[in-house]
Amino acid sequence: MVQSTPTTFNGFGKSARERLEDYVIRAGSKAELMTALTPDASTREYFRIPWQRRTAVAAVYPEPFDPEVHPFLDVTRLFAAAGLPIPEILDVVALQGIIVQEDLGDRQLRHVFATASVEEAESYTERAICLIADIQAATTRAAERNSIASRLAFDEAKLSWELDYFIKHYFTSYRRQELKHGEEAELRVEMNDLAADLSARPRVLCHRDFHSSNLMVDRANRLRVVDYQDARMGPATYDLVSLLLDRQLEPPSLAEVRERRLYFLEERQARGLSAIDPDDFAHEFRLMAVQRCLKAAGTFSYQTAVAGRGHLYEQFIRPMLRIVVQSAGWLDRFPALQTLLRGGLISQK
Incomplete structure (x- = not known):
């Protein structure tokens, strides 16, 4: 089921880290295992988080979004259909501005x-x-x-x-x-x-x-x-x-x-x-x-x-x-x- 996005947005009231900590705790993992990743020139914040028996990377956006038209998710669907080697999307929590994806490691x-x-x-x-x-x-x-x-x-x-x-x-x-x-x-x-x-x-x-x-x-x-x-x-x-x-x-x-x-x-x-x-x-x-x-x-x-x-x-x-x-x-x-x-x-x- 697609979560609807509010027509107006006045802020989450919590930082990106706090929103993600709530998400990790709800998933039954330990928030203290989260690690902030160095961002590039971006408004998104990235964290490595515990995910089942491994780790994942969470991108936390400054606003909620509609997953049907979100640019990253739209292009992900396109690139995946074309067989391009991109990270797998593991979870999307649109109303909290969170996308969890496969952890590819740190080797740029x-x-x-x-x-x-x-x-x-x-x-x-x-x-x-x-x-x-x-x-x-x-x-x-x-x-x-x-x-x-x-x-x-x-x-x-x-x-x-x-x-x-x-x-x-x-x-x-x-x-x-x-x-x-x-x-x-x-x-x-x-x-x-x-x-x-x-x-x-x-x-x-x-x-x-x-x-x-x-x-x-x-x-x-x-x-x-x-x-x-x-x-x-x-x-x-x-x-x-x-x-x-x-x-x-x-x-x-x-x-x-x-x-x-x-x-x-x-x-x-x-x-x-x-x-x-x-x-x-x-x-x-x-x-x-x-x-x-x-x-x-x-x-x-x-x-x-x-x-x-x-x-x-x-x-x-x-x-x-x-x-x-x-x-x-x-x-x-x-x-x-x-x-x-x-x-x-x-x-x-």
Whole structure:
């Protein structure tokens, strides 16, 4: 039976931990065995909780929700139907804002890469790229199911919002830099052009945050996908850019990126997806690298300067901006952006 969600909500009156403690006690387990997990840039709170004879992970949301239209549950149903390797949903208590899911452990692919051999890292990367192709192969299924992911898109408005977010939080919040009127005007013209170019590209189903912190290596050494609730339609390069470039302290070489792009195109075709010209794909990849890395830098700037999480995120800002400058240079576009970012990179040395 689906629990209805109130039309107005004035707060739970209890913290996320207190609500979850009540849930755990009602289930006959010990609340003192709960462990808070480090959240990413999210309004959700995560806990590891006792579950029968094992453990589970509980996501606690700030408000109650309708499970029929909840983005995470909607995309879970879509991804599960497509055979994608996601955690199993164990329980949903919508009126308390709680979703309990399979515990995949703590081995993020990002951490596994740190100690993996060259051969192991290559294998994991190729498997991750195959998962992107699998997600794109579910594009038609998303539309057939009328999933929320098929009704959201990286359209011009969404891409522009993310670029505006970067301008606000990198220059104003993080650097405390007031752009001159002419500088900001030129920058916004370039950002509008970037958003327009990318929004006009053919769209496929995207995870939206397909970086190595959102890929778990489970106890059987299988890759599992998490944090997919923001899935939406976007350029075919989107998730590949995120996997290869997002949160990289040292970006991969040009040769490696080219090899990964070609491998991905082969995997797309192996799944019966339409062929994409490699040169056209490379051009889109560079455009997408500019937008995605600016978006990431904006998020990391906010988390550092506003949310007080600089110990987690500040280290990624500079590498993201170096990738932006490099990609814009290859495209021979966005001179105002390049000038402003180069000035910031020099002053931060």
